Amino acid sequence: MLNGYCGRILRVDLSRRTSKVELLSEELITLLLGGRGIAAKYYWDEIAPGVDELGEKNKIFFFTGPLTGTPLVSTTKFQLATKSPETRMYLCSNCGGDFGPQLKQAGFDGLIIEGRASEWTYLTIKDGAVSFGDAGPWKGFTSTRTLEVLRETFGESKCGAMSIGPAGENLVRISYINVDNRAFGRGGPGAVMGSKKLKGIAVKGTGDISLANPERVAEIRKAAVTDLKQSRANHTKFGTPQYIEPLNTLGCLPTRNFQTAYFEECDKVDAHTMVEQYVEKNYACYRCTVACGKMCLVREGPYKGARARTEFETVGLLGPNCGISDFGAVVKANQLCDELGLDTMSAGNAVALTMELFEKGLIDKKDSLGIDAHFGNPEALFGIIECIAARKGIGDLLAEGMYGVKKARPEWKKFILDVKGMPFAAYDPRGFTGNGLTNGTSSRGACHNVGGWTIRAELQSGKVDRYALGGKGALVKGAQDSRAYVDSIGMCTVVRGAFGFSESPSGDVLEAVTGHAFTPKLMEIAERIYSMERMILNREGIRRKDDLLPDRITKETIPSGPTKGRILTAEMYDVMLDDYYNLRGWDADGVVTEQTKERLGLTHILS
């Protein structure tokens, strides 16, 4: 087996309370790298189309990458694949925390959870020893409280741990998995754990991770730490919320359910306000020297005592997108979502939708359980979040995710900002056309990361103006592919630049860790992974019609701010989509062609 890998997978059957160790094929590793690539292959093999996302036959595949747990920087990442309760199709998700490194040190590249427990259960893994425990007394616990009792019960304070909150227990389809207070956030994986009556998992590993060239790894780390100290200084000081002010100035910050893209009170929720009034301390993931996490504490006022680690997406979607201009209220809403077990991004979209429906008179206080659901009302923000987690009032419908809302209330479709059932991140694509293609063609529904983050290139590249259509296919494809391999190696995207992990990969990081010449093949492997995911989606019925953007983006112009008058019409979008499919080697309906399968070796891999 290559260095950096264990060559073993742990498979746990909750129905039978059994576990077994399986070998991981070295051929598969050389073709798909790890993490997202290998998780997708297992999904292809084991999750047939039509499997009920909340049924016994759905599974959760957790996979580390070759860099996970190694002594580089921010080698914290591991990957999840499952059938999404939110989108009702394939889901990949990426997460930090200690769990991935601990799983690897316990001797496993991957962990597969299958079956369904008859009663609420927790799982512990200590090196090779697997135990099942009764989590019945923890039912109703918040995700954070569950992590505490899980660690306490396990008897290992320095372990990796994941949990779900009440929303996951209630099968809320936008619930997340809390991993060491980081998140598998999108797509509702918390509900999959909930459907399996799995309240938490803890893992402790004491083994070493083998390195092909430990001296070279140490040299690479030293150089990267120096680089990051300078290149990521603003991340260390402001974290990702530093994007709020620039994106607002660029007219791209979703405001009041994407009704416009400029928030007049941005100053009250930007990174300076956060740092000056709310940041308690920085938070760093495993072996990270950047520490971009900002633990915020509300020190005074009505939300005094609220505490959460706010990120850009959370601030954008629980703040301006809900018309909220009180950063303390954002922190409190963030904490509520974290503890109840809701994805902050989908929750922000759901609350914003509710507020727009309320203001337009399409729902009333009877639907909102007495909540005055106007934009900008913090009490409405909190109240709707609680209703979703508890499945009360309109919260019961919102808990079905946008896919479910559109099915039940098709007349609300024009107010819903999603692709394939996944709500948008905090960027308005009318201000960056490439971001529209990103959302449309992401492997998991509207996602700014998996779909390929293009904002910087759309401003800096001399070739692709932010409003242009030409060149966006190649831009998005390149960003998607590079993200696919980064998601497969086990390193955080924030630090990737210091290691040569760009769209033209350079350096010898993977060679020093694994001993295998991965670097020259990374973009080829990434393209393989992306088309493999598309094959999964094709098998689940996804076609061109599913890649289209919502009405608000294609039919409504931005009414105010720097991007006033901008729109991304269906015709404009089609130009980019045709270009993109052509570059990918997919047909005009978005189906991976036989030639492309052959070219990428997928016919063999998926046979």
Add this chain to the structure above:
Amino acid sequence: MTAQAVTVRIRYLSGLRDATGIRMEEVAFPAGTCLRGVSQWLAERYDIICPGPSVMSTLNGRGWSQAPQALETELHDRDEIALFPLLSGG
């Protein structure tokens, strides 16, 4: 300000606000000044390297490199420049 000057608004966003100590200023440049001239002015006045590896810049909402003649693009009265730290996904 002379008739030959162009007045440009420069916004310093996010971390750049810390680097300059101000959020925005209006600067009069001699007529005919190009973005390259602004770049030199920023380096001399604030030690900001732009274009550079850690700073992003726009002219009237578009990246400098996308301006008609990139760094040689001539400024006009009431143009607006924004500077902010490198964005990298959130």
